[in-house]
Amino acid sequence: MGGLPAGKVEPTEHDYPEWERRVDAMVQLLRGGGRITVDELRKNIESLPREAYDQLSYYEKWISSLTQTLIQRGVITSAELGRKMEEVDKRKR
């Protein structure tokens, strides 16, 4: 992959869980509305630490990158995101 040895590729189909569909929808809407470009999303995926890049799934990479892009664009702040994450965490308990 990317010109590097990758071993055998086994193509498989899988169902997309709801959160993956939502990530896809957010990316489409934000790109369509001209708020972000695919190039920023790609840049932020490439900027993931190597370990994260290797371990995260396809949509986990997209949501990390989308979040970073929205912070860079000023659509959300890190503080808002942090508060929301704490709120969601409390719901689980």
Add this chain to the structure above:
Amino acid sequence: MSPQFVTDYPALAPLFRPGQKVKVRAGAPLGHIRTPFYIRGHVGEIERLCGAFPNPEELAQMRDGLPAQPLYRVRFKQKEVWPDYRGPDNDVVEIEIFQHWLEKA
């Protein structure tokens, strides 16, 4: 020479024509770059002019990427890219590359 796609961005003039040999720049600057590492420094042949599109290196940094850069499809022999390639000699790999990554070979 008409491009595959006509766009209306203010654009730089195309410098290369189909059939011309080009060399991909070999640099590795920082930033978001669409030219794959494995093809940098290799010589290929212009297959077509795709059109002119905003520079993704600039779009990635939240700028407008204008003037638009001509984008070409460039054809490389797989044997030249990967010396241990075992397939037929005439197998090619085609990559779309922006003009500022290409020079006359």
